[in-house]
Amino acid sequence: MNIRQCGKERPATTYSTSKVALGLLGACLAITATCARAFSLLGPYASWMDEAKSFRQPGLDIGGPMNLDEGYRWNVPVLTYGFDASFLEYFGSNGVAAVEGAIDVFNNLPLASQLDPASYPTRVIRVNSRAASQGSLISSP
Secondary structure, X not given: OOOXXXXXXXXXXXXXXXXXXXXXXXXXXXXXXXXXXXXXXXXXXXXXXXXXXXXXXXXXXXXXXXXXXOOOOOOOOOOOOOOOHHHHHHXXXXXXXXXXXXXXHHHOOOOHHHOOHHHOOOOOOEEOHHHHHOOOOOEEO
């Protein structure tokens, strides 16, 4: 005779019902959200951002949050990079060469003041040669 103590085991339907209910709640919240905000990029600290408000944490923070309409980018003349042992073990010398090649691309760019935006197309259309050889022409904007 097998007698179970009441309340020790929950039926399997209880677990699946709670997962479905949680999924429906998440879907309803996503649908009814009128405004979804994303993260803000880091920028220079504002005067009100102090350690008492959990900003300017020594050794942890490099900037404060920026509003979406406050465009900001870091302007530094020198970019320092390195490779740790795990990178070298996984990617090896080919990985180092690829990163160095990417950095060379940036180093060989002309100054922004020397660029003429009118000499660059505003829309680029690429033809997929494999699709064109099969009789289908696909362009990606």
